[in-house]
Amino acid sequence: MEDSRTNLVYSMKKSVFKINTKGHMEKDLFFDEGVDIARYDMVKYPPLQKLYEKMLSFYWTPDEIDVTKDKLDFNKLTSNEQHIFTSNLKRQILLDSVQGRSPDLALLPLASNPELELLIETWAFFETIHSRSYTHVIRNVYANPSKIFDEITSIPEISECGTAISEHYDNLINYRGTYGDYEHKKLLYLCLVSIYILEGIRFYVSFACSWAFAELKQMEGNAKIIKLIARDENTHLAASLNIIRTLIKEDKDFVKIKEETNDEVAALFEEALTQEEEWCDYLFGNGSMIGLNAELLKEYVRWIGAKRIKSLNYTVPFSTHLHNPLPWTEKWISGGSVQVAPQETEITSYVVGGTKQDVTETTFAGLSL
Numbered sequence: 001m002e003d004s005r006t007n008l009v010y011s012m013k014k015s016v017f018k019i020n021t022k023g024h025m026e027k028d029l030f031f032d033e034g035v036d037i038a039r040y041d042m043v044k045y046p047p048l049q050k051l052y053e054k055m056l057s058f059y060w061t062p063d064e065i066d067v068t069k070d071k072l073d074f075n076k077l078t079s080n081e082q083h084i085f086t087s088n089l090k091r092q093i094l095l096d097s098v099q100g101r102s103p104d105l106a107l108l109p110l111a112s113n114p115e116l117e118l119l120i121e122t123w124a125f126f127e128t129i130h131s132r133s134y135t136h137v138i139r140n141v142y143a144n145p146s147k148i149f150d151e152i153t154s155i156p157e158i159s160e161c162g163t164a165i166s167e168h169y170d171n172l173i174n175y176r177g178t179y180g181d182y183e184h185k186k187l188l189y190l191c192l193v194s195i196y197i198l199e200g201i202r203f204y205v206s207f208a209c210s211w212a213f214a215e216l217k218q219m220e221g222n223a224k225i226i227k228l229i230a231r232d233e234n235t236h237l238a239a240s241l242n243i244i245r246t247l248i249k250e251d252k253d254f255v256k257i258k259e260e261t262n263d264e265v266a267a268l269f270e271e272a273l274t275q276e277e278e279w280c281d282y283l284f285g286n287g288s289m290i291g292l293n294a295e296l297l298k299e300y301v302r303w304i305g306a307k308r309i310k311s312l313n314y315t316v317p318f319s320t321h322l323h324n325p326l327p328w329t330e331k332w333i334s335g336g337s338v339q340v341a342p343q344e345t346e347i348t349s350y351v352v353g354g355t356k357q358d359v360t361e362t363t364f365a366g367l368s369l
Contacts, residue, residue: 024114029246030188031180032112039114045246048115051239055122058235060228061129062136067221071141074219080287085219087283088206090152092229093134094162095202099195100127102169106191110172119239126232133225141222157282161275165202168194168268182253189247189257193265193312196240197272199233200308205276205297209283211332212292227332241311266317269309276301291328299325 020033025044027033043049074082103124111117138145153159168191177183207230214223247254258265277298284294299321306320324330 027112028250029113029116029243030110031184034112035114035117037114038118040118043115044113045115047242047246048113048119048239051235051242052115052119052122055119055126055232055235058126058228058232062133062225065133065136065221065225065228067137067140067225070137070219070221073213074141077218078287080284081213081289083286084209084283084289085213085222086148087155088209089134089137089222090148090155091158091161091279092203092206093131093149094152094158095165095198096127096130096134098162098165098169099198100124100131102166103127103195106169106172110188116243123236123239126236130229130232133229137222137225155282157275157279161202161279164271164275165194165198182257185251185253186257186261189244189254190261190264190268192240192244192247193261194268196237196244196312197268197308199237199240201269201272201301201305202276203230203233204304205279205283205301207332208297208300208326208329209289209292211329212289214332215328216290223332230333244312262314265312265314269305269314270317273301273305292326296325300329 018034018036020027020036022033024035024037024039025042027044029045040049074085077085101124103120108117108120111120135145138148142148153162168187172187172191175184175187207226210219210223210226213219248258280294280297280301283297288294302318302320303323303325306316306318309316
């Protein structure tokens with residue numbers, strides 16, 4: 001028998017075009033009338049417009065980055081170093097496979113604002129660039145690329161991560177209650193927090209490993225790609241944080257939801273951090289690499305986790321370092337430029353710009369909502 005709630009989610013009938021009764025400056029971010037005219041001459045949420053423009057200014061393609069030397073480097077790595085490199089690549093593929101489709105599927109149908117809609121579409125597009133970049137590396141480094149892809153979901157530490165990051169997307173997509181009611185808003189909030197955790201925590205163990213190889217003058221092409229991906233992910237992190245803060249500022253329901261879900265949010269952070277720590281053990285189970293080991297990476301991911309928790313105005317329930325336990329990563333995270341092809345060594349016009357990779361309480365200072 002069909003669930004009696006099945007069609008209630010569509011109590012506000014959706015259409016790809018429907019003339020609105022409200023002006024675009026009157027509508028909320030989500031659960032209001034859908035976008036009719038895509039107009040950006042006046043925007044209600046300037047920070048979202050600025051984030052879209054920032055994303056677009058970062059446009060790049062994997063083919064710009066030369067990774068031919070990486071194949072030679074990979075063949076010189078020890079077996080445990082090859083395990084670390086390949087395993088991280090597989091996990092990154094899984095993360096961006098989910099994130100490449102999910103914002104469009106889960107968030108876009110609920111968006112009511114032109115600049116938010118544009119931001120989500122651009123965000124998802126950049127995640128597909130990341131997925132393409134992993135294929136670019138795999139094709140150039142491995143003799144049998146298909147083998148790498150075929151093994152991804154057979155690794156429990158990867159498949160369990162995929163299940164965890166998909167849960168709150170699925171809950172939101174499959175909701176069959178009343179469109180925009182309190183429960184629907186709660187699912188949206190938890191989904192946005194889960195996205196924030198994905199963008200702000202779950203990539204950084206693999207990022208650090210990639211940059212550690214490059215510090216040893218190994219796998220440098222891949223490291224340049226990861227630097228560009230990290231730059232993009234930080235913009236996505238800023239977007240998710242800004243959306244969450246805007247909802248709390250504008251809607252009393254989200255203030256209450258934030259209070260009510262304190263334990264659930266704490267559990268989401270702890271799940272992500274624990275899975276990252278388990279991933280460290282998986283990576284280094286057969287040995288470490290020069291300059292990096294499992295314990296250092298665990299300290300690093302907890303340090304990052306504490307920063308992310310504070311930015312959402314939650315209490316950090318564990319002690320951690322006051323400063324980055326892997327300080328050498330700062331030049332990769334906060335560096336001003338990346339050279340992406342061999343001929344760029346002396347040609348500054350080819351340099352791809354960078355951005356500071358941190359989100360703090362002052363990130364959006366001066367930007368009025």
